[in-house]
Structures are given as structure tokens and as C-alpha cells.
Amino acid sequence: MLAAMPPTSPTPVNRDEAPLRAAVRKSVRERGDACPGALRLHAADDGRLARLRLPAGLLTPRQAEVVADAAERLGDGHLDLTSRGNVQLRGLGGSCGAELAERLYEAGLLPSETHERVRNIVASPLAGLDELPSADVQLWARELDGLLCASARAAALSGRFLFALDDGRGDVAALGADVTLLARRDGSAVVRTGANRSGLRVTPEDAPRAALLAAETFLTLAEASGSGAWRVRELPAEPGRRLEAAVRAGLTDAGIATESVAEATSRDPVGESPLPGPVMSPDGTVALSVHARLGRLSVTQWRLLATAANGPLRVTPWRGVIVPGVAPVAADGVLDRLRTAGLITGPGSRWHGVGACTGRPGCAKALADVRSDAAAAVSRGSGGLPVYWSGCARRCGHPQGRWVDVVATGEGRYDISVRGDARPITTTGPEPELELEPEPEPELELADAVAAARTTPLTR
The missing domain is CATH 3.30.413 (Sulfite Reductase Hemoprotein; domain 1)
Structure with a gap:
């Protein structure tokens, strides 16, 4: 009992x-960042672990099949979904690193060997897939990913540093990211750092570059402090207070016009993840929001999701997957098959x-x-x-x-x-x-x- x-x-x-x-401010971090990636595999008790960064959680059907094949042939036949919309492979053999890297590179999932662990970008997963007017955060994600990979400075970011691109509904803005881009009703964007409620208004065209510059400014302050901080919240008190002003100065120097916003909030309740179930899309198709039990999928379940999608899958930070482009007449049948396969397809599930x-x-x-x-x-x-x-x-x-x-x-x-x-x-x-x-x-x-x-x- x-x-x-x-x-x-x-x-x-x-x-x-x-x-x-x-607690972090009282000490200086001396060890290096051992966060796993696709090239730096972590030695776990059940074998090697690889973490695949997926900016905005996007995977084309072909890429999804490459990941499934790698999990099946090299790992334990499962995929773990992380709280940052990434995918992990477990049970990998000690000598499979080169083969895994080659598979990922050929699929376009490894665009930079030097930056593969810093591509932590989450984005509102339903942006453009429901009836809520939204900014094109998927475009922001692609642009920011390209800027990150092209910045030699950004390679020094920790594998734990997180960017969140919120289309205004407040979902990923509540995830405690280090740099947040928040779309506003007037068409502008606000860049926020850490837990700050205030921010700097920029144009949507400048938003990805502003996010990168904010991250690089954090690196400068973290290195000057000698604290070894990996996250914005770990900065010592004084540089933490100076971060927003330093970001504004850096944006001004880069020719990006800014305006201070006292409290940058979303238009909707914050922190709400997409509920499992069907979502009507503006183009007349249905997007299916499906969650994985305890965040873990078999390759069979994963392939069911990929074959049902008409477009890239979107892995969410809530250990779910958005399956876009399903024909309305087929949506119920697809949901039934996914439910029978052990996936969470509705909010009434005991696993939700x-x-x-x-x-x-x-x-x-x-x-x-x-x-x-x-x-x-x-x-x-x-x-x-x-x-x-x-x-x-x-x-x-x-x-x-x-x-x-x-x-x-x-x-x-x-x-x-x-x-x-x-x-x-x-x-x-x-x-x-x-x-x-x-x-x-x-x-x-x-x-x-x-x-x-x-x-x-x-x-x-």
C-alpha cells in the first residue's frame, strides 16, 4: 500500500x-555542454542516443521515412518526441555514428556539422493550418535556421539555447525560450529575451535577423561575465538586466529599427498546446493533431502518420505531430486507424x-x-x-x-x-x-x- x-x-x-x-548565478559553470546531437551521440544505458534538431518541427515525408529507417535499422525501432519538437533515436550501436550522419545529410537534415546542436527552433505548430490569422512563422523558422548555420558566432551557443517563433496565439511564447519572436496584430513582431515581458518591436522582415542578433548579444554578455551561462536565465544579475538594452543597441548598429514595447503579450490565452483531434484548415483540408503516448512512437506508428500527410509533418513541443492536408472525407477513417495503432487522437483519451x-x-x-x-x-x-x-x-x-x-x-x-x-x-x-x-x-x-x-x- x-x-x-x-x-x-x-x-x-x-x-x-x-x-x-x-542557484546558477552563485556558481561558474566549468564543464562543457554535453547536450547530445546527431553527430555527438550520448552513451545511455540502452545504447547510444541521437537527438535530431528539426527547426519548427518540420519533416517532409521523405525525411520522415529516412528517420524511421534509421530508427529501425540502427536503433531500437522507436522515436522519442522531445519538449522542443525534436526527435531522438535510442538504442543505437556504438559504431553507427558515421552511417547515421550520412543518412541525415543526404536527407537534408544535417545542413551544418558545426551548428547541428544549436538549431533549436520551435514555432506555433498550427500556424496557417487553422482559421486563426497568423504570421508565417514557418518562413521565419527557415530564415532563422539559415542565418544560424551561416553565423560562425552562433556555433558557440549551447545545445540548450532555445528560439520560439509565436504566431500570436501564445502557445510557444510560454515555453521559456531564450529568444522569442511574437507576432502582433498590427503585422509587426516583437523580439523578447528570456522571461522578460517587455521587448523590441521590429518589422516582420527583420524578425529572424533580430532573433539571431539577440542570441549573439547574449553570448557576448555571457562570455564577459565568466559565468559559463548556457541560457538567458542563467546570466548573472547585472548582465541579465543589461541584456535588452544591449540587444537594442546591437539591432540599431545593424540597421534594424526598433521600438520598445512595455509588455509584449499574445492575443490569446498563453501556453495552450493543440488538442488532439481534427483541425479545419483554410484550404478546405483537415489537419490532424495526434499525440504520442509518453512521447514515444514505434516506426509503424510514425509511418502511419507520414503516409497520411499531404505535406510536411510538424512535430510539436508537446510530443505530438500535426498531419496536414487530409481530405475531409478521409479524416475520420485516418483518425480511427491512428487510434487503433495506439496514438492519442482526442482529448478524452486517458493518455492525454x-x-x-x-x-x-x-x-x-x-x-x-x-x-x-x-x-x-x-x-x-x-x-x-x-x-x-x-x-x-x-x-x-x-x-x-x-x-x-x-x-x-x-x-x-x-x-x-x-x-x-x-x-x-x-x-x-x-x-x-x-x-x-x-x-x-x-x-x-x-x-x-x-x-x-x-x-x-x-x-x-
């Missing part, structure tokens, strides 16, 4: 601020909103097989806050916003809390263990504790 105390009075906390930022890191046995740092535990807990309820299962306190890949944080502390033991909650739920394991309270709460199985946390009312 596992015991738990329900969460009380959750208070939202921005992970990109406060404790993490303060449930995520997990790799956990055991793939990760040496994990304290539990979180994917198996998460799958076992899915049957006890659905809906409510997103929930993310982490194998250790690093919480790799966890979502932004409010979410239920399930962190392994040992085999069969988890701490559960609503993000920002002052008092976690503690689950233990196989022996009952209740926290001492004036009125003890009933004992809860792990799955029941997670379900209760997802539906806990938020109070102020």
Missing part, C-alpha cells in the same frame, strides 16, 4: 525564474496530458521505471492538470505551466506535488506510511494519488 497526502493551496511558480536562476522521461532501464540516473509506472497509473482516471513522471530530481523534459510533478525517490517511491505547491504528496513503498496531521488523510495507491493531484482545485 502506498500512502499520500493530497496537495493544498497550489501556487504557480515559474521554473525559469527564482530558485534555479539564483500524461508524460514521462526515459527512466529505467535507459537512463543510469533514473531511480525507477517511470514509463511502466505511468502506464499502470493511467487506468485510474484522466483529465485535469498535465502530469509528468520523472526518474530523478533533474526532471528532464518536464512541461511548463501548472502540472503534477511525480518524481521518483527510489524503487516504488515517489514525491508528488502540484507544481509550485508548498507541500508535496509523499508516497512510499510497500509498507503504509502516513504523514502525521491533525486529521490523517486516507491511504492512497500511487495511481490514486496522482489522479487526486490532477484534479485538486487551485486556490489563491
Whole structure:
């Protein structure tokens, strides 16, 4: 029996601020950036891992097949979708690096060997595919990717540095990016750095170049500080305060006209990911929003998505895929096939909103097989806050916003809390263990504790 105390009075906390930022500022990072890529493979417990950067999450059908073939022939036959709209291959052999690189290069997925890890660009995945008027963030993404790869300076960016290109709906603007381009109703764009609500208005034609210059300005301040900062939020206090002014000066020097915007916000509620299901497109076709269970796809599932698309797939930062260009008469049948194949095709699925890191046995740092535990807990309820299962306190890949944080502390033991909650739920394991309270709460199985946390009312 596992015991738990329900969460009380959750208070939202921005992970990109406060404790993490303060902690990083107290130390100087001395080790290099070991973030994996397509050429720098990570040695995991289940084999080598490759992370393929996909600016704006775009993959042509041919590229999608190349990735599927690589996963099948060189890896474990699966693809992991990341929280940045990228794809990971796991279980790779120790000697397959050259062959993998050749396959990716021939498919146009490796345009620069020196910049392949810094091409972290997310974009609003439904831009142009629904009825919301939107900026062409896909064009921004292509231009920014080309500028990044052509900039010798940009090669020094960390593999963790993130660009977000938001068409104005506020989805990717809420992902805690280092540089954000936010489209505005008047046709202009605002470039923001880090968690700043303010920004600099520029023309849409100048937006990609402004984003690159903002990143290069960050590099200059980070190097001058000697902190080894990889992300904007890691800058020491003084250069962090000077960043926006330095970006404006750099844009002015580059001939880009700017105007300060006190609070650059989107026109719609922020942070909302595309729900799974059909989306009517302006051209009369249907785009299908499909999510992967725990962010993991078999090559069979992946190929079903690719063959259904009439145009490039769009991998989303919420571990989903947008399948564009489906004929309306065929949409229901395609969704049925994808659902039968084990994909999430509607918001009513018990798997919707449930995520997990790799956990055991793939990760040496994990304290539990979180994917198996998460799958076992899915049957006890659905809906409510997103929930993310982490194998250790690093919480790799966890979502932004409010979410239920399930962190392994040992085999069969988890701490559960609503993000920002002052008092976690503690689950233990196989022996009952209740926290001492004036009125003890009933004992809860792990799955029941997670379900209760997802539906806990938020109070102020």
C-alpha cells in the first residue's frame, strides 16, 4: 500500500525564474555542454542516443521515412518526441555514428556539422493550418535556421539555447525560450529575451535577423561575465538586466529599427498546446493533431502518420505531430486507424496530458521505471492538470505551466506535488506510511494519488 497526502493551496511558480536562476548565478559553470546531437551521440544505458534538431518541427515525408529507417535499422525501432519538437533515436550501436550522419545529410537534415546542436527552433505548430490569422512563422523558422548555420558566432551557443517563433496565439511564447519572436496584430513582431515581458518591436522582415542578433548579444554578455551561462536565465544579475538594452543597441548598429514595447503579450490565452483531434484548415483540408503516448512512437506508428500527410509533418513541443492536408472525407477513417495503432487522437483519451522521461532501464540516473509506472497509473482516471513522471530530481523534459510533478525517490517511491505547491504528496513503498496531521488523510495507491493531484482545485 502506498500512502499520500493530497496537495493544498497550489501556487504557480515559474521554473525559469527564482530558485534555479539564483542557484546558477552563485556558481561558474566549468564543464562543457554535453547536450547530445546527431553527430555527438550520448552513451545511455540502452545504447547510444541521437537527438535530431528539426527547426519548427518540420519533416517532409521523405525525411520522415529516412528517420524511421534509421530508427529501425540502427536503433531500437522507436522515436522519442522531445519538449522542443525534436526527435531522438535510442538504442543505437556504438559504431553507427558515421552511417547515421550520412543518412541525415543526404536527407537534408544535417545542413551544418558545426551548428547541428544549436538549431533549436520551435514555432506555433498550427500556424496557417487553422482559421486563426497568423504570421508565417514557418518562413521565419527557415530564415532563422539559415542565418544560424551561416553565423560562425552562433556555433558557440549551447545545445540548450532555445528560439520560439509565436504566431500570436501564445502557445510557444510560454515555453521559456531564450529568444522569442511574437507576432502582433498590427503585422509587426516583437523580439523578447528570456522571461522578460517587455521587448523590441521590429518589422516582420527583420524578425529572424533580430532573433539571431539577440542570441549573439547574449553570448557576448555571457562570455564577459565568466559565468559559463548556457541560457538567458542563467546570466548573472547585472548582465541579465543589461541584456535588452544591449540587444537594442546591437539591432540599431545593424540597421534594424526598433521600438520598445512595455509588455509584449499574445492575443490569446498563453501556453495552450493543440488538442488532439481534427483541425479545419483554410484550404478546405483537415489537419490532424495526434499525440504520442509518453512521447514515444514505434516506426509503424510514425509511418502511419507520414503516409497520411499531404505535406510536411510538424512535430510539436508537446510530443505530438500535426498531419496536414487530409481530405475531409478521409479524416475520420485516418483518425480511427491512428487510434487503433495506439496514438492519442482526442482529448478524452486517458493518455492525454500524461508524460514521462526515459527512466529505467535507459537512463543510469533514473531511480525507477517511470514509463511502466505511468502506464499502470493511467487506468485510474484522466483529465485535469498535465502530469509528468520523472526518474530523478533533474526532471528532464518536464512541461511548463501548472502540472503534477511525480518524481521518483527510489524503487516504488515517489514525491508528488502540484507544481509550485508548498507541500508535496509523499508516497512510499510497500509498507503504509502516513504523514502525521491533525486529521490523517486516507491511504492512497500511487495511481490514486496522482489522479487526486490532477484534479485538486487551485486556490489563491
